[in-house]
Amino acid sequence: MVLSDSQSSDSGTILRVKGPLEFKCLLETTDALQMHKVISRTFETLHSQVKSESCVLTVCDSPVFIWPNRSFHATPQDITPDTPCEDLQQWIQTDEFENTGRRSAKKRSKKTSTASVINLRLMMEVTTKGSHLSAPVLCRTAKKSHFLCTTLPMDCVVCATSKDTAKDAFERLMEALGRQLGEMERVMLQHVKGTTLLVPEPLHFLLPEPEGLVTVVYPAGVADSQLETERKELHQQFELPNDWPYFRRANAYHFPNEPYKDGYLRNPHLALTNPSLDNGKVYLVQGIYSYHHYMQDHMDDNGWGCAYRSLQTICSWFKQQGYAEGPVPTHREIQQALLDAGDKQASFVGSRQWIGSIEVQVVLNQLLGVTSKIMFVSQGSDLGSKGRELANHFLTEGTPIMIGGGVLAHTILGVAWSETTGQIRYLILDPHYTGAEDLQVITDKGWCGWKGADFWDQTAYYNLCLPQRPKVI
Template identity: 40%
Template sequence: MYNRFTKELTSSEFTETNSNSYSDHVFLRLTTPVNIHYKFSIKKAELDANCSQAVEDLLASYHSDKAYYELCGADILISNNRVIGADEEMSVEKVFKTIEKRNSENDFSGRRKKSLDEVKVIYAKALTKLTVDKSDNSVLYSPIIHYKRAEALMVSVSIPIEAVIVVPKSQAIRSLFDLFFRSIRRQLHAVRALLSSYTGTEIPLLRMIYFWVHGMHFPLSMVLPASSQDNQLVDWRQDLHEKLMLLLDRPYFRLSNAYSFPQETTPSHKLINPHLSLSQSKLSQAPTGTVHTVYGKYTYHHYMQDKFDDDKWGCAYRSLQTLISWFNLQGYSNISIPTHREIQQTLVNIGDKEPSFVGSKQWIGSTEVGFVLDKLLNVTCKIMFVSSGAEMANKGRELVQHFQTQGTPIMIGGGVLAHTILGVYYNDQTGEIKFLILDPHYTGADDLKTVLDKGWCGWKGEDFWEKTAYYNMCMPQRPIEY
C-alpha cells in the first residue's frame, strides 16, 4: 500500500524548486547508438544467459583503456586514465560556459532564444579507440585469429543509449569517466531486463524516453519498445504512479509527456510560459496574500500568428488555442492546434452555428470555447457568469480554488474582448486581488522582452475589467485519467 501526495505544486512553487537545482548542477547528456549480438536459443534460460553475456562484453569495452567520452563542442576527450584537451581538474561549469561562448560566437542571427526552464546541458558521445600508440609496448605481435565455421541463429538488437548524469557544477571532469560508464551500465541492464521478457524470434526495436515530473529535480529514464502506444501502457503507467506516490487522476507518463532536452526540441516561434519570467516581489507588501498560477506548460497564441490576420476579431480563438496547447503539453491530448476555420467548422458540425459561419470573421465567446473543448478533447468546462467587471474583485476564492484543484488556464470573455487568466493573487484577509493575464490581442513578434515590458503578459488590478461589462469565464476541468 502506498501513500499518495495530495498537494499539487503550483507553477510558481515548481519553478522555485527546480531553479535551485538548475543553478547548482549541470546535466550531461550522453547519446550513442550501440548494437548487441547474441546466439538465439529456444531455451529461455540459455537465451537470457547469452543476452547477459553480450551485455557484459559490451560494458567491458566501455570501461577499457580504449574507451573515450567526448564532450561535444568543447574538444575534450576523457578516458580511464587521462583527459585530453583540458586540465583534468576543470569544472563542468567551466566546460559548459566554454561551449555556450562558442555557440554564441557561431550564432549569426544575433541572439539565441532560450527556453524559460532550460537546464544547463553538456552533450557527450562514447568513442572507441581503434589505433595503437607507438609507445604502447604491450602489443608486440600480430593478433591470432581463431576461426570456426558453424551455423547459428543470431539475435541483433540496436540500442539507442541516451544517458543523463546530474552533477554539481563544481565537479571535476576527470571524474566523468566512471559516471558515464555507470550510466551506460544502468541503461544496458534495463535493456537486458526488458529483452528477457520476450521469447521467440520477435525482438522489438527499443527506445529510451525521459519523463520529468513536476517537483522532481531530475528526469526519469525508461526503456520501452519503440512501437508502444499509450493504450498498451495503462498497467505500466499505473504501476509507476503507485511506486512514485503520484496522483492517479492526471497523466505523467504518457508518451506525449516525454521530456525533450534543449537541443533535441523542435524549434518553435511561439513562447512557452512567458509568465514564469515575471517578478512576483511587487505584487503586495502584505505577507498574508498568496499566488496561485496555472499548472504546467502552455504556448502563447495571439493575433497575427501563423501568417493569419485575425486582428480585432480572433482573440477568443487565440485564447482557445492556448487552452488546447495546455492539454497537449500536459499529455491529455496530442491533436494539432486547430485553426480558426477548423474551430468554426467544429461549431457547425455540432449544430451550434450555421454553415455560413465557416470562413467568417465572427466572434466566439466562452460558451463556444467550452463546446469546442468538449468536442475535440472530451473536456468539460465550468462556466462562471459575472454580472459586471466590478464583481470580478469578488471572485478571488473561486479562482484560487480553480488553480489549486484544476490548474488549467481560463478563457474569459466580456463585451468584445477575450483574455486568458493564468493565475490570481489573493489576500483573503484584506480582499486584495490581482489577475495574471495573458493578452491575445498582441500583434507583434514572439519576443519575450516585448511581451513582458509592454504588459501583454502581466499582473492586472481590479480596474483592468470594464465596470459595466458582463463577463463569462470558461474554466476547463481536468479529465480524471492517467
C-alpha cells in the same frame, strides 16, 4: 519500462550524455530461450565497451574530451580530476569565442534557479596507442540465420552540485550509463516478438520535490495507452497521486537549452516577477502551455480570432501535460468541431465569426473530452470579488482560463490574491499580440503580464471558461 535514475534539477549542473550504441547480434534459432541468451550476451559486450578505456565523452561545442575510464584523463590538460564540475561550462564555445578566440560560458536566461546543462556525446575510440594494424581475415560460412541490428539511443543525466569534482560526477555518470544499459536489456527482452526487437526509449521526467529528475525506459512504438499498468507502478513507487499523468511521454522533461521545434513560446510568464500583496499569495497555471496569438500559422485573424487563440493555448496545455494527443486545432477545425457538436450551422465553417467562452467549452468537450465550468460575471467591476474562486481553480485544476467580454478575449494564467485585504491582480496572456516570438518584447510590453482590476471594462459582461483537469494517470 524501468526506472533509471533520480536527481534533483533545481540548481547545480546537469550532465547529460547522449549517443548511439550499435546493437548487433546473429540469431541461429528462433527459440525464445536461445534468443534471450544471445541478446543478453550482446548487452554484455556493450557493457564492456562502456567500461573500456576506449570510451570517450566529449563536451558538445567545446574542445574538451574526457576518457572517464582512464582515471579521468582529459584534454585540454587544464582539466584535471579535481576540477570543479561546473567549471567545464567555461570551455563551451559561443559566437563570442569564434570572434575573439577566447572561451566564453553560454549566457543564462533571466531565470537562474534551474540547473545549467552540459551536453556530452558518447563516443568510442576506433584505434588506441600501440594498436597494431593487420589485414582482415575473411571466412565464409553458409548457413541460415537472422541478423538483428538496431541503435540504442543512450540518454543519461546526473546532477552535480558546486562541491562535486569532475572525476566524481563522471564516475556517477558512467554508473548511470551502465544501469541504463541493464534497463534497456530488460525492456528489450520483455517486448521481443519473434525476430522483431522494440528499441528501448529513455525519457526524463521532472517529478515534485524531493524526487526531482528521473529517467524511465519505455519500449518505442508502444502507445501510452498500453503502458498504464507500468505508470501505475511508478506512481505507487514514488507515492504520487493517481490524478496526474506524470509519466506520459508528452510530460517528458524539456531541457532548458533545447529549442522547441514548432516555434511557439512556452510559459512566457516565467520571465516575470510575481507581484507582492499584503498577506497575499500567488496562484499560477500548473505545467506547460504554448503562447498562441494573432497572425500565427500564416493565418490572418487580426480583429476576430482572439478567442480561437485563447482556446489554442488551452488545448496546448492539455496536449503538453499528456491529456490529449495530436496537434493543436486550427481555426477551421475549431469551427468544424462546433458544427459537429450541433452548435453552429454549416456556413460557420470557414467564416471569420467570433466565438466566446461557451463555444470554447463546447470545443474542449468535443475535441478533447474535457469538461469546463462557466463563471458568469455581470460586470467587470465584480471580477475583483472572484479571487477565492480563481485561486482555488489554479490550486486544484491548474489549467489556463479563457475569459470573454464585449468583443475581447484573454487568457488568465494566474492570480495574486490576498484573503485578508481582497487585493487581486491577474496574470494575463493577451492573444491580440501580432509580433514575432520575442520573449522580451512580449513581457516588457505587457502582452504577458500582471494586470490590476482596472484592466477589465468595469461595465462589460464577462464569461469565464474554467477547464477541468481529467483525473487520469
